[in-house]
Amino acid sequence: MSDRSPVWHPFTQLALDPSPLNIRRAEGAYLETSDGRRVIDAISSWWVTLHGHAQPAIAAAVAEQAARLEHVLLAGFTHDAVEELSSRLRTHLPNELTRIFYSDDGSTAVEVALKMAVQYWQNIGRPGKTGIVALEHAYHGDTVGAMSVAADSEFNAAFGTMRFPVRRVHSAYCYRCPVRKTRATCKIDCLEKLERLLEQQNSEIAALIVEPLLQGAEGMIVHPVEFLAGVRELCTRHDVLLIADEVLTGFGRTGKMFACEHARVAPDLMCLAKGLTGGFLPMGATVCADFIAEAFVGPDKRRTFWHGHSYTGNPICCAAGIASLKIFESEPVFERIAGIAAIHAQRLATIREHPAVGDVRQIGTVAAIEIRADDAGYFSRLKPALYDFYLKRNVLLRPLGNVVYVLPPYCMKPAELNYVHDVVAASLDLALELTGNRAERARA
Numbered sequence: 001m002s003d004r005s006p007v008w009h010p011f012t013q014l015a016l017d018p019s020p021l022n023i024r025r026a027e028g029a030y031l032e033t034s035d036g037r038r039v040i041d042a043i044s045s046w047w048v049t050l051h052g053h054a055q056p057a058i059a060a061a062v063a064e065q066a067a068r069l070e071h072v073l074l075a076g077f078t079h080d081a082v083e084e085l086s087s088r089l090r091t092h093l094p095n096e097l098t099r100i101f102y103s104d105d106g107s108t109a110v111e112v113a114l115k116m117a118v119q120y121w122q123n124i125g126r127p128g129k130t131g132i133v134a135l136e137h138a139y140h141g142d143t144v145g146a147m148s149v150a151a152d153s154e155f156n157a158a159f160g161t162m163r164f165p166v167r168r169v170h171s172a173y174c175y176r177c178p179v180r181k182t183r184a185t186c187k188i189d190c191l192e193k194l195e196r197l198l199e200q201q202n203s204e205i206a207a208l209i210v211e212p213l214l215q216g217a218e219g220m221i222v223h224p225v226e227f228l229a230g231v232r233e234l235c236t237r238h239d240v241l242l243i244a245d246e247v248l249t250g251f252g253r254t255g256k257m258f259a260c261e262h263a264r265v266a267p268d269l270m271c272l273a274k275g276l277t278g279g280f281l282p283m284g285a286t287v288c289a290d291f292i293a294e295a296f297v298g299p300d301k302r303r304t305f306w307h308g309h310s311y312t313g314n315p316i317c318c319a320a321g322i323a324s325l326k327i328f329e330s331e332p333v334f335e336r337i338a339g340i341a342a343i344h345a346q347r348l349a350t351i352r353e354h355p356a357v358g359d360v361r362q363i364g365t366v367a368a369i370e371i372r373a374d375d376a377g378y379f380s381r382l383k384p385a386l387y388d389f390y391l392k393r394n395v396l397l398r399p400l401g402n403v404v405y406v407l408p409p410y411c412m413k414p415a416e417l418n419y420v421h422d423v424v425a426a427s428l429d430l431a432l433e434l435t436g437n438r439a440e441r442a443r444a
């Protein structure tokens with residue numbers, strides 16, 4: 001990193017990390033550096049790019065909208081782009097989810113959901129229901145509320161005094177099962193802790209927040225479908241709102257438009273961002289059920305949801321969102337997704353046999369390999385070594401510590417994806433070398 005640049009890069013340690021690559025243009029699955037290298041973006045630039053970089057139809061829609069109406073505040077005003085995006089989005093969402101509140105990114109979509117859930121109970125005369133339940137290994141963003149519901153980690157260790165208390169329940173992390181079962185013998189026993197908590201404390205609990213089926217940032221942890229179905233059932237039984245954070249999983253990543261569809265459940269609130277604009281622009285949305293929205297309507301001003309951002313419902317972001325949804329509606333996007341999923345499955349079947357590999361996981365377009373490591377976690381020494389290995393081979397992969405994952409844009413061609421997997425497979429010998437004999441002890 002140039003010490004003359006005023007840019008402060010995210011998740012970056014100036015003293016340790018390599019200089020940033022300067023990207024001058026991008027197209028499809030490729031980023032092109034200022035010195036002419038073409039790097040395959042195998043993580044969709046932090047999980048946002050859906051149909052490819054600089055996708056022409058989205059780029060054109062953005063340009064056209066910017067020239068016509070770049071922005072107008074959304075309080076007291078509306079515009080065609082936000083109306084069209086909302087109506088189109090509705091047709092893809094579970095029927096129960098009828099109202100859409102826009103914000104700026106995934107973190108703010110989560111903040112909005114938490115505030116909406118808490119105020120909902122106040123508005124209907126049950127002000128004691130204020131508590132939030134969240135999962136171990138959760139990640140929901142970096143703003144203070146989102147950071148509070150995220151699991152304790154090195155990332156939020158400095159902010160303990162700012163984070164509000166949360167009731168924490170097990171995640172269905174089968175490879176490191178919290179109740180020491182195996183999938184063959186378990187009846188989703190990790191749900192028992194949640195069941196007990198809700199039985200005893202539901203009168204104080206507003207909502208539970210979950211990343212449905214895939215906990216991303218904490219290691220691409222894939223849950224059994226029955227876990228999400230069980231969470232839904234317990235929340236319904238105990239009158240607790242269910243917030244599905246689909247910021248990562250939304251828009252086809254898991255093989256369905258939204259991950260909740262796999263478990264045939266509808267949450268009460270859903271958070272969207274990342275793929276909402278096809279990966280072009282920052283935008284968040286919190287979608288809620290009609291009964292929640294209704295609780296905010298009435299002559300008493302205190303019922304109002306007093307929340308908003310300067311750029312709420314920005315027309316250019318909406319235009320990108322509409323253009324992205326039109327691609328879903330007019331092109332065989334789910335065939336592309338199925339093609340990616342099939343290649344992942346085939347390649348993981350071989351990769352799992354390598355002695356460096358502890359576990360492989362997959363859901364839809366997301367493939368993950370957990371490498372055995374005595375320093376398992378985000379700060380594993382595997383991360384910088386593997387990152388460098390991949391980049392030297394012109395592949396952008398950013399391991400989450402000892403978890404390597406591939407999360408490509410849907411435009412990635414079979415040959416390109418197979419190349420990415422070839423490079424991952426080749427890196428496993430290096431991983432074994434780095435972890436050495438200690439790996440055998442690592443799983444415990």
Ligand SMILES: Cc1ncc(COP(=O)(O)O)c(C=O)c1O
Nearest residue numbers: 105106107139140141216247248
């Ligand atoms: C599940 C989930 N929720 C929320 C966020 C935060 O989104 P953003 O980075 O857009 O604020 C992320 C980001 O990775 C995420 O994976």
